[in-house]
Amino acid sequence: xxxxxxxxxxxxxxxxxxxxxxxxxxxxxxxxxxxxxxxxxxxxxxxxxxxxxxxxxxxxxxxxxxxxxxxxxxxxxxxxxxxxxxxxxxxxxxxxxxxxxxxxxxxxxxxxxxxxxxxxxxxxxxxxxxxxxxxxxxxxxxxxxxxxxxxxxxxxxxxxxxxxxxxxxxxx
Amino acid sequence: xxxxxxxxxxxxxxxxxxxxxxxxxxxxxxxxxxxxxxxxxxxxxxxxxxxxxxxxxxxxxxxxxxxxxxxxxxxxxxxxxxxxxxxxxxxxxxxxxxxxxxxxxxxxxxxxxxxxxxxxxxxxxxxxxxxxxxxxxxxxxxxxxxxxxxxxxxxxxxxxxxxxxxxxxxxxxxxxxxxxxxxxxxxxxxxxxxxxxxxxxxxxxxxxxxxxxxx
Numbered sequence: 001x002x003x004x005x006x007x008x009x010x011x012x013x014x015x016x017x018x019x020x021x022x023x024x025x026x027x028x029x030x031x032x033x034x035x036x037x038x039x040x041x042x043x044x045x046x047x048x049x050x051x052x053x054x055x056x057x058x059x060x061x062x063x064x065x066x067x068x069x070x071x072x073x074x075x076x077x078x079x080x081x082x083x084x085x086x087x088x089x090x091x092x093x094x095x096x097x098x099x100x101x102x103x104x105x106x107x108x109x110x111x112x113x114x115x116x117x118x119x120x121x122x123x124x125x126x127x128x129x130x131x132x133x134x135x136x137x138x139x140x141x142x143x144x145x146x147x148x149x150x151x152x153x154x155x156x157x158x159x160x161x162x163x164x165x166x167x168x169x170x171x172x
Numbered sequence: 173x174x175x176x177x178x179x180x181x182x183x184x185x186x187x188x189x190x191x192x193x194x195x196x197x198x199x200x201x202x203x204x205x206x207x208x209x210x211x212x213x214x215x216x217x218x219x220x221x222x223x224x225x226x227x228x229x230x231x232x233x234x235x236x237x238x239x240x241x242x243x244x245x246x247x248x249x250x251x252x253x254x255x256x257x258x259x260x261x262x263x264x265x266x267x268x269x270x271x272x273x274x275x276x277x278x279x280x281x282x283x284x285x286x287x288x289x290x291x292x293x294x295x296x297x298x299x300x301x302x303x304x305x306x307x308x309x310x311x312x313x314x315x316x317x318x319x320x321x322x323x324x325x326x327x328x329x330x331x332x333x334x335x336x337x338x339x340x341x342x343x344x345x346x347x348x349x350x351x352x353x354x355x356x357x358x359x360x361x362x363x364x365x366x367x368x369x370x371x372x373x374x375x376x377x378x379x380x381x382x383x384x385x386x387x
Contacts, residue, residue, distance in 0.1 A: 011204045015197050023189045045211075048203050052210050053279050066279060073278050073285045076377070077211075079370045088208060097199045101192045112173070112181055126380050129282055135182040148281035153387050162175060169173040 014054050018047060021067045024136070026098050028068075031120050031128055032075035043098050046074045048088060061145070068138075068146050072129045119168050127161055134158050212273045215292075219270050226263040230256055251313035258306040262299050269295055287381050293374035301349050307342040311335045351375035 018025070025046050033039040050070050057066060120131055126147075133143045140151040147154070173181075233256045237249060272292045276285060311334050320328075353359045354372055363372060 011201060014204065015200060018200055019195050022193055022195045023186060026189060026193055047200055048208050049278055051203050052208060069281060070279055072282050076286055077289045088206065092199060092202050097196050099194055101194050109184055113185055116181060124380055125377060126384050146282060148283040149384060
């Protein structure tokens with residue numbers, strides 16, 4: 001098959017994988033960034049890293065596991081004002097890749113979601129990752145594969161974070 | 173709010189994202205046409221420059237020592253020798269960093285990848301500590317045996333005070349520059365500024381990783 005056709009097929013597959021997992025990328029970027037600008041920047045960085053790693057995708061893992069790993073690794077080690085990232089942004093016509101067309105539901109849900117997101121944002125880098133995976137209903141086995149801790153350790157750590165969360169909400 | 177309510181709330185959030193989150197394919201497609209280096213690959217040129225400059229510096233000092241070994245004062249030889257030793261250690265750290273860069277897989281599991289990344293960043297602090305440790309040699313390399321005989325007492329008092337304070341400060345900083353002291357005033361004064369933030373946070377992350385591995 002000609003090289004150009006392979007590249008085009010890869011690009012299509014890459015875009016469809018991102019489209020199918022956009023929620024994961026958005027939620028993680030949102031949890032690790034305080035400002036809107038930083039989140040745009042982080043989403044761009046995650047998508048760029050997924051593209052760089054796309055040709056070496058290890059099909060032993062599900063796409064979701066693979067995307068969680070890249071998104072969490074990029075987010076945890078993300079620091080603002082990276083010169084290299086600015087160069088990528090400058091090369092793009094528009095660096096906004098994921099955005100919400102409608103941002104609110106109803107007052108009560110918004111308030112509660114705001115509280116939950118603030119709680120997650122206040123967790124340590126690793127607790128944050130674990131909490132996001134737990135809330136996304138990932139099995140302990142998958143969390144263990146993503147994080148590299150034993151399934152029993154996953155259960156212990158999640159129980160501790162849930163206790164913190166319960167206390168936090170009981171104080172409100 | 174109990175666990176079920178929290179889960180339901182998150183499901184609502186998911187539903188909202190499914191309905192309203194827009195993926196701009198055109199913008200994302202542009203990324204596939206750019207020649208993008210990974211964050212890690214972009215670090216390599218700096219590390220290689222450090223290694224090359226370090227080797228040139230060691231080569232220069234080594235030459236100087238070998239040429240002046242019979243004529244220069246012991247103070248100069250010992251000072252330059254210590255400088256060579258610390259420079260070799262710093263080169264070793266840069267080589268270790270290149271090794272880590274080549275072994276970090278951003279698609280790898282979170283704890284393993286983050287541990288390597290944090291070690292990579294935190295090792296920069298070790299280079300700073302080594303440079304500070306070798307500070308006193310800059311106050312001794314110009315001394316000669318003749319100066320002990322000919323110079324006056326006042327000069328020796330000043331010289332000793334300067335060398336001892338550099339030695340004390342160098343050793344003290346070498347021992348105390350670590351994550352546990354990150355909240356101390358002197359530490360913040362030395363390492364304030366955005367270029368230090370990733371390095372300090374890496375030490376913090378290493379502590380978290382250590383705690384996370386405990387069952």
